[in-house]
Amino acid sequence: xxxxQAGDFKSSYREDxxxxxxxxxxxxYYALLVVAFLVVPFIINDYWASAVLxxxxxxxIAALGLNILTGYCGQVSLGTGGFMAVGAYACxxxxxxxxxxxxxxxxxxSGAVTALVGLIFxxxxxxxxxFYLAVATLAAQFFLVxxxxxxxxxxxxxxxxxxxxxxxxxFGWAITGPNAEAPVRYLFCITxxxxxxxxxxxxxxxxxxxxxxxxxDMDIAAEIIGVDPLKTKLLAFAVSSFYxxxxxxxxxxxxxxxxxxxxxxxxxxxxxxxxxxxxxxxxSILGSFIGxxxxxxxxxxxxxxxxxxxxxPTDIAAHIEFVxxxxxxxxxxxxxxxxLAQLWRLAKxxxxxxxxxx
Amino acid sequence: MSPDFLNTIEVILNGLMAGVMYSLVxxxxxxxxxxxxxxxxxxxxxxxFAAMTLVGFQTGQVPFSHLINAVFxxxxxxxxxxxxxxxxxxxxxxxxxxxxxxxxRLVLKHLVNQEPIIxxxxxIGLAYFMEGMGDLMWGSEMKILDVGVPQxxxxxxxxxxxxxxxxxxxxxxxxxxxxxxxxxxxxxxLVISLTLFSQYTRTGRALRAVADDHQAALSVGISxxxxxxxxxxxxxxxxxxxxxxxxxxxxxxFSLSLIALKALPVLILGGFTSIPGAIIGGLIxxxxxxxxxxxxxxxxGGATENWFAYVLALIFLVFxxxxxxGDKIIERV
Amino acid sequence: MKNHGTSxxxxxxxxxxxxxxxxxxxxxxxxxxxxxxxxxxxxxxVRAIIGPNGAGKSSMxxxxxxxxxxxxxxxxxxxxxxxxxxxxxxxxxxxxxxxxNIALFKGMSTLDNIMTGRFTHMKTNVxxxxxxxxxxEQEEIENRLKVExxxxxxxxxxxxxxxxxxxxxxxxxRVELGRALAAEPVLLLxxxxxAGMNIEEKEDMSRFILDVQEEFGTTIALIEHDMGVVMDxxxxxxxxxxxxxxxxxxxxxxxxxxxxxxxxxxxxxx
Numbered sequence: 001x002x003x004x005q006a007g008d009f010k011s012s013y014r015e016d017x018x019x020x021x022x023x024x025x026x027x028x029y030y031a032l033l034v035v036a037f038l039v040v041p042f043i044i045n046d047y048w049a050s051a052v053l054x055x056x057x058x059x060x061i062a063a064l065g066l067n068i069l070t071g072y073c074g075q076v077s078l079g080t081g082g083f084m085a086v087g088a089y090a091c092x093x094x095x096x097x098x099x100x101x102x103x104x105x106x107x108x109x110s111g112a113v114t115a116l117v118g119l120i121f122x123x124x125x126x127x128x129x130x131f132y133l134a135v136a137t138l139a140a141q142f143f144l145v146x147x148x149x150x151x152x153x154x155x156x157x158x159x160x161x162x163x164x165x166x167x168x169x170x171f172g173w174a175i176t177g178p179n180a181e182a183p184v185r186y187l188f189c190i191t192x193x194x195x196x197x198x199x200x201x202x203x204x205x206x207x208x209x210x211x212x213x214x215x216x217d218m219d220i221a222a223e224i225i226g227v228d229p230l231k232t233k234l235l236a237f238a239v240s241s242f243y244x245x246x247x248x249x250x251x252x253x254x255x256x257x258x259x260x261x262x263x264x265x266x267x268x269x270x271x272x273x274x275x276x277x278x279x280x281x282x283x284s285i286l287g288s289f290i291g292x293x294x295x296x297x298x299x300x301x302x303x304x305x306x307x308x309x310x311x312x313p314t315d316i317a318a319h320i321e322f323v324x325x326x327x328x329x330x331x332x333x334x335x336x337x338x339x340l341a342q343l344w345r346l347a348k349x350x351x352x353x354x355x356x357x358x
Numbered sequence: 359m360s361p362d363f364l365n366t367i368e369v370i371l372n373g374l375m376a377g378v379m380y381s382l383v384x385x386x387x388x389x390x391x392x393x394x395x396x397x398x399x400x401x402x403x404x405x406x407f408a409a410m411t412l413v414g415f416q417t418g419q420v421p422f423s424h425l426i427n428a429v430f431x432x433x434x435x436x437x438x439x440x441x442x443x444x445x446x447x448x449x450x451x452x453x454x455x456x457x458x459x460x461x462x463r464l465v466l467k468h469l470v471n472q473e474p475i476i477x478x479x480x481x482i483g484l485a486y487f488m489e490g491m492g493d494l495m496w497g498s499e500m501k502i503l504d505v506g507v508p509q510x511x512x513x514x515x516x517x518x519x520x521x522x523x524x525x526x527x528x529x530x531x532x533x534x535x536x537x538x539x540x541x542x543x544x545x546x547x548l549v550i551s552l553t554l555f556s557q558y559t560r561t562g563r564a565l566r567a568v569a570d571d572h573q574a575a576l577s578v579g580i581s582x583x584x585x586x587x588x589x590x591x592x593x594x595x596x597x598x599x600x601x602x603x604x605x606x607x608x609x610x611x612f613s614l615s616l617i618a619l620k621a622l623p624v625l626i627l628g629g630f631t632s633i634p635g636a637i638i639g640g641l642i643x644x645x646x647x648x649x650x651x652x653x654x655x656x657x658x659g660g661a662t663e664n665w666f667a668y669v670l671a672l673i674f675l676v677f678x679x680x681x682x683x684g685d686k687i688i689e690r691v
Numbered sequence: 692m693k694n695h696g697t698s699x700x701x702x703x704x705x706x707x708x709x710x711x712x713x714x715x716x717x718x719x720x721x722x723x724x725x726x727x728x729x730x731x732x733x734x735x736x737v738r739a740i741i742g743p744n745g746a747g748k749s750s751m752x753x754x755x756x757x758x759x760x761x762x763x764x765x766x767x768x769x770x771x772x773x774x775x776x777x778x779x780x781x782x783x784x785x786x787x788x789x790x791x792n793i794a795l796f797k798g799m800s801t802l803d804n805i806m807t808g809r810f811t812h813m814k815t816n817v818x819x820x821x822x823x824x825x826x827x828e829q830e831e832i833e834n835r836l837k838v839e840x841x842x843x844x845x846x847x848x849x850x851x852x853x854x855x856x857x858x859x860x861x862x863x864x865r866v867e868l869g870r871a872l873a874a875e876p877v878l879l880l881x882x883x884x885x886a887g888m889n890i891e892e893k894e895d896m897s898r899f900i901l902d903v904q905e906e907f908g909t910t911i912a913l914i915e916h917d918m919g920v921v922m923d924x925x926x927x928x929x930x931x932x933x934x935x936x937x938x939x940x941x942x943x944x945x946x947x948x949x950x951x952x953x954x955x956x957x958x959x960x961x
Contacts, residue, residue, distance in 0.1 A: 322490025
């Protein structure tokens with residue numbers, strides 16, 4: 001009744017191609033942006049930034065990247081953690097060798113480096129599909145983590161084998177390093193997130209996105225209409241790795257500050273991102289955000305309820321988290337393979353007709 | 359013979375033994391893949407879960423004791439008995455069969471006709487679920503598994519081979535764990551009995567029929583759901599055997615499920631549907647990674663076992679995607 | 692890469708050869724699928740390929756659009772000898788096709804499926820798409836206009852935004868034809884476009900095929916089992932049996948060809 005499309009007419013194809021077809025959706029989106037940029041920075045504190053908002057924003061970028069590759073182009077990857085490590089180490093090397101370069105460009109450059117690495121590991125995708133490809137990406141995961149552990153050049157020969165982010169500023173505010181304030185770090189991340197989400201939407205709405213989905217849905221038919229499978233898949237690998245690399249760079253420099261590659265960027269992280277897009281919705285930009293939000297919030301919530309509320313030991317809370325996440329994955333694949341984003345869409349369709357569905 | 363040469367032989371032998379372990383895990387994968395087309399990522403966690411359950415039964419642990427204690431403030435831990443290994447193994451077999459039934463009822467039944475990749479992801483979810491469940495039931499600390507399998511190096515073999523080296527050189531003989539020898543024998547027995555089972559029993563024939571063609575098997579009255587339960591139960595028991603062997607060797611702990619990930623490259627080499635392939639693939643990976651670590655590892659910083667198998671599989675995928683024993687795939691349009 | 696089809700075909704007069712296959716032989720590991728087949732297609736005709744099951748009809752189409760590479764023989768396209776090419780390169784030369792089993796993109800709407808057919812006519816790059824406003828959006832809208840023409844032509848306006856997976860069989864076949872038409876092909880290959888349809892749907896489909904031939908001057912190669920339809924709408928017919936050509940000519944000539952009658956009705960064994 002209140003949420004409706006009646007009277008919201010389209011008079012050109014350009015209007016028909018809008019991201020938010022309904023006026024009400026459009027307004028909701030603008031309102032969200034206003035809150036994210038003008039309200040949140042003033043109320044954010046360190047706990048909210050480091051427990052919820054920063055991991056949510058940064059992992060959402062990785063989820064966007066994996067969704068482009070897996071959700072849109074249909075190529076399953078289990079190497080996300082390894083590629084995030086590439087982004088993080090690229091970021092560290094660029095930060096330390098070019099101290100004057102703006103951190104914004106450092107992050108983008110790290111993404112570009114990861115895109116190149118992703119391209120190389122994407123080459124086998126021309127010949128192999130499905131879980132064969134998943135195994136091939138496992139090779140990337142284990143090899144990359146080993147490489148960053150074993151070759152001292154990557155961590156500038158530091159004694160601990162760790163990398164830690166030096167302080168870098170933008171407009172006089174510290175973005176990285178121990179002096180960076182929560183609101184500044186948050187604003188830096190959300191700017192990049194909004195920019196990358198907008199680009200992801202643009203890439204997936206037109207010719208490029210359709211060529212990815214064509215490969216995903218039926219590669220033989222895609223070839224027949226002129227889609228070059230190699231170029232298309234490699235482009236998906238490159239774009240996806242760019243996103244994942246940016247995410248890895250931010251995860252290291254803005255969020256954690258110091259990392260040990262095996263602990264942070266292991267296979268567990270790869271699975272976490274994969275779960276985000278399954279739960280959120282394969283082939284959906286919105287789904288990447290919902291999935292990331294969900295899997296960042298669930299452990300925080302469980303921990304708050306079970307450890308702080310009921311006083312249970314943390315390891316039991318962690319085990320219950322495994323059970324719940326595993327159960328949710330199976331549940332979603334059974335009930336709604338398109339994830340929360342699809343449920344959201346269906347709910348909106350129902351609401352459009354409410355209260356007179358016939 | 360020079361000590362170097364003998365050392366290489368020892369590395370190869372140890373690689374073969376490790377390979378047998380990989381083959382054991384890969385065998386479970388192949389069984390499920392043949393019968394249902396499902397790539398069961400949870401196979402490794404099944405091995406871990408079975409081993410934990412076995413230890414739990416043997417030492418008389420109360421399931422979920424940590425959770426119960428946390429919720430009710432009690433401090434129960436153990437029933438106060440210890441079961442003989444045989445009884446514990448039998449009880450674990452029962453648990454694995456129950457597990458197979460539950461998986462079929464609650465998960466697989468609802469995912470019939472889904473794309474293989476969806477099923478694969480569902481088994482990743484299953485792996486997470488079981489990992490959490492195992493830890494909740496039996497606690498996450500590392501456990502010692504002892505079912506009476508002999509352990510430690512074979513002294514006899516060491517003495518026997520010590521004399522092989524060229525005179526005057528220092529060589530102390532080969533070190534081969536007796537447990538590995540037992541594991542090899544067990545694996546051989548397991549493969550032979552599985553082969554006999556599938557060749558000579560009614561259920562075995564039904565299994566092979568389903569593996570060949572689902573539709574045709576259904577049309578002659580074979581119940582697909584029953585077959586799936588049986589296959590998952592067998593895979594569960596194979597996982598248990600693998601879990602016992604690995605667990606006895608390096609303790610029952612989380613890393614056990616990661617070792618099982620190595621079964622993936624084994625399958626790429628051997629092909630997803632071939633039992634001999636799984637075994638030979640396992641042996642190649644085992645020997646390959648031990649030799650690579652022995653020969654090349656020291657030059658590039660060691661710990662190459664972490665990735666060697668996967669990179670070998672990757673190279674294989676690019677040049678021979680159908681594996682060593684698979685047929686060349688001709689795509690029909 | 693751009694669609695070269697229009698420039699290749701521009702100097703070919705109606706009635707002249709668009710494509711010819713000469714002495715094609717194709718085998719799979721010893722099994723002969725096609726043996727020494729030659730025939731041609733002239734501009735603007737509907738050319739039917741018929742024959743019993745397993746005669747090699749689909750293999751013939753697969754050779755023409757590059758899925759199979761014959762061991763012997765040559766393909767001439769628009770007067771030039773064609774070297775070995777990948778299917779996507781051949782698509783850029785203006786050859787489009789539909790499949791025997793529907794090969795639509797299940798996850799996309801009708802509109803998006805037909806838009807993919809415009810792929811060979813679109814050339815904006817990744818960077819332009821990343822920022823959308825400007826060339827990418829403009830190209831998208833221009834091609835949308837073409838696609839809307841096809842949607843009108845095939846009378847599928849109401850299912851524009853429906854995911855194709857939800858459509859009934861007959862409509863899916865129509866959408867697949869739409870996707871092939873969207874490429875504005877020089878040569879259109881149709882693999883059993885009417886299989887599994889009822890009479891009404893077959894009549895609709897026949898009408899669309901004849902309209903395409905008339906309005907766009909497209910050359911059409913058609914595999915079909917329904918002899919009534921074949922005799923009605925095709926200009927010339929090729930008959931295959933066991934991978935060999937046993938007849939070639941107008942529908943009437945083929946109908947009276949003894950070898951063809953034998954292949955369809957069977958020959959009594961002495």
